[in-house]
Amino acid sequence: MPRFAANLTLLFTELPMLDRFAAAAEAGFEGVEILFPYDIPARDLSRAAISAGLEMVLINTPPPNWAGGPRGFAAQPGLEDRFRRDFDRALRFAQALRARHIHIMAGVAEGEAAQRTFIGNLTWAAERAPHASLTIEPINRTDMPGYFLSDFDLAAEIIGQIGAANLGLQFDAYHAQMITGDMPAAWRRVAAHVRHVQIAGCPGRHEPAGGQIDYPAFFAQLDADGYRGWVSAEYNPERHTETGLGWLRGA
Numbered sequence: 515m516p517r518f519a520a521n522l523t524l525l526f527t528e529l530p531m532l533d534r535f536a537a538a539a540e541a542g543f544e545g546v547e548i549l550f551p552y553d554i555p556a557r558d559l560s561r562a563a564i565s566a567g568l569e570m571v572l573i574n575t576p577p578p579n580w581a582g583g584p585r586g587f588a589a590q591p592g593l594e595d596r597f598r599r600d601f602d603r604a605l606r607f608a609q610a611l612r613a614r615h616i617h618i619m620a621g622v623a624e625g626e627a628a629q630r631t632f633i634g635n636l637t638w639a640a641e642r643a644p645h646a647s648l649t650i651e652p653i654n655r656t657d658m659p660g661y662f663l664s665d666f667d668l669a670a671e672i673i674g675q676i677g678a679a680n681l682g683l684q685f686d687a688y689h690a691q692m693i694t695g696d697m698p699a700a701w702r703r704v705a706a707h708v709r710h711v712q713i714a715g716c717p718g719r720h721e722p723a724g725g726q727i728d729y730p731a732f733f734a735q736l737d738a739d740g741y742r743g744w745v746s747a748e749y750n751p752e753r754h755t756e757t758g759l760g761w762l763r764g765a
């Protein structure tokens with residue numbers, strides 16, 4: 515079975531952020547990710563992760579204002595300086611937290627200029643941080659209207675074109691199902707590029723149980739394909755986080 519991480523931005527929100535680490539460890543997770551850790555001193559987050567015995571798996575490059583602000587800048591023509599400043603900030607945080615991956619957010623953009631900008635910024639970032647593991651993630655446009663990267667084949671093509679050893683795909687099975695309607699087929703097409711997996715039930719983005727995705731089969735597929743990365747629970751619990759963790763105990 516894969517190693518599971520809890521997304522602490524979405525799970526255990528019954529507790530203050532620093533208390534979510536111990537709750538995640540207690541529940542059986544071995545790692546954690548935080549979408550945007552920038553409001554809390556990195557040393558406090560790091561201490562909480564270490565004392566709970568958890569690995570920090572992933573953070574995102576910072577949009578300035580997640581509650582309604584831009585969804586990143588990597589594909590936005592003309593905002594390259596902004597992207598670079600944000601990326602350096604994410605890098606400092608990732609180093610302080612010993613976070614394994616940095617997810618680079620493309621932002622809302624479209625067209626050829628956006629694609630060129632995205633490729634240019636990713637190429638720059640991969641060279642800037644040769645020891646960091648960088649990911650890009652297709653996100654469905656129902657949840658995030660206008661988000662540039664919403665196509666798994668395009669993401670794989672861009673990763674192949676850049677050809678940097680430290681750039682890979684973040685495969686969110688929920689987004690894959692929302693975008694393609696056939697998550698297992700999407701996995702088969704792009705698995706070779708995947709270095710991080712996220713899960714949620716579809717539809718609804720709640721617990722990864724029931725619904726359109728057969729998660730026990732997906733976990734078995736990950737094992738069969740030799741996937742050695744993390745699987746992160748990135749969903750909005752329907753009720754109390756703890757009461758919805760049957761899927762983890764059964765995995």
Ligand SMILES: O=C(O)C(=O)[C@H](O)CO
Binds near residue numbers: 549651653686712748
């Ligand atoms: O929305 C998602 O699925 C993500 O993983 C991004 O990091 C944005 O929250």
Ligand SMILES: [Mg+2]
Binds near residue numbers: 651686712748
């Ligand atoms: Mg995701």
